[in-house]
Amino acid sequence: MEPNMLSLAGLSRAFGDTRAVDRVSLDIPEGQFVGVIGPSGAGKSTLLRLINRLVEPTEGRIRFGARDVTGLRGRALREWRRDCAMIFQQFNLVERLDVLTNVLVGRIADHGLLSSMAMRFSDAERTLAFHALDRLGLAHKALERAGNLSGGQQQRVAIARALVQRPRVMLADEPIASLDPGNATRVMDALRRINREDGLTVLVNLHTLDTARAYCDRIVAMRAGRVMFDGTARQLTPDVVRDLYGTDGLAEIDEAVTSTSLRRLEPA
Numbered sequence: 001m002e003p004n005m006l007s008l009a010g011l012s013r014a015f016g017d018t019r020a021v022d023r024v025s026l027d028i029p030e031g032q033f034v035g036v037i038g039p040s041g042a043g044k045s046t047l048l049r050l051i052n053r054l055v056e057p058t059e060g061r062i063r064f065g066a067r068d069v070t071g072l073r074g075r076a077l078r079e080w081r082r083d084c085a086m087i088f089q090q091f092n093l094v095e096r097l098d099v100l101t102n103v104l105v106g107r108i109a110d111h112g113l114l115s116s117m118a119m120r121f122s123d124a125e126r127t128l129a130f131h132a133l134d135r136l137g138l139a140h141k142a143l144e145r146a147g148n149l150s151g152g153q154q155q156r157v158a159i160a161r162a163l164v165q166r167p168r169v170m171l172a173d174e175p176i177a178s179l180d181p182g183n184a185t186r187v188m189d190a191l192r193r194i195n196r197e198d199g200l201t202v203l204v205n206l207h208t209l210d211t212a213r214a215y216c217d218r219i220v221a222m223r224a225g226r227v228m229f230d231g232t233a234r235q236l237t238p239d240v241v242r243d244l245y246g247t248d249g250l251a252e253i254d255e256a257v258t259s260t261s262l263r264r265l266e267p268a
């Protein structure tokens with residue numbers, strides 16, 4: 001087995017009668033850029049939250065290389081969460097603090113909560129944080145109040161904050177859903193560059209089929225908790241998409257309505 005393969009086997013999570021994630025099995029090699037698509041309620045967020053153990057599985061296993069992630073507790077679980085950074089649609093920055101401090105918060109896992117709260121960071125950590133911001137084109141914003149930045153800039157700060165954890169896996173839950181197209185492109189470009197430069201595995205939930213096609217090595221399409229398609233962008237033809245979601249279901253993948261590739265689905 002590859003050393004840092006992320007491996008999900010029969011992974012499920014039920015909420016009452018709802019099987020949010022239903023027997024999902026995926027092997028994701030290190031460094032792959034995977035897009036997870038599907039209509040609202042398909043189970044995309046729950047899948048990502050299962051991987052970093054924000055949500056507990058009702059059945060199945062999660063492995064990362066030789067590590068069995070499923071049963072990790074305490075310190076081992078904290079270490080896994082450090083290896084497996086997550087970014088969200090709503091950036092989750094502390095708006096009143098400056099950008100650099102927000103990035104340094106990513107060191108919490110290594111540092112202990114109390115000293116992070118007291119903002120005691122070493123020069124080496126400040127340099128690391130500044131370097132992460134620089135990679136995201138935001139070094140010049142380091143001392144600005146985070147709340148003054150645009151949404152796209154804030155999301156890139158959130159990526160920098162995730163990077164200073166030195167993760168092996170980056171989970172991104174709808175990272176561009178609240179951004180305009182220009183900012184969405186900058187955020188996706190940043191994720192892809194990090195993926196390529198650092199060999200970081202990236203799993204990103206997307207509503208936008210075009211974005212998934214443009215950026216992802218591999219696309220996983222979900223419906224009602226199940227993986228309905230797992231392949232390359234090229235394999236995800238308009239016919240396959242229509243078979244997966246029907247013409248009604250297509251409208252639920254937000255941007256499918258406006259996407260150029262999907263317009264071809266509409267009758268002439």
Ligand SMILES: Nc1ncnc2c1ncn2[C@@H]1O[C@H](COP(=O)(O)OP(=O)(O)OP(=O)(O)O)[C@@H](O)[C@H]1O
Pocket residue numbers: 015018019020021038039040041042043044045046047
């Ligand atoms: N904490 C929870 N309690 C109860 N039901 C939940 C919970 N989290 C998710 N669900 C349900 O599980 C299903 C999958 O939800 P999930 O948020 O994973 O889907 P999604 O594909 O990410 O959707 P969206 O794009 O709207 O975020 C939905 O039916 C949802 O209502």
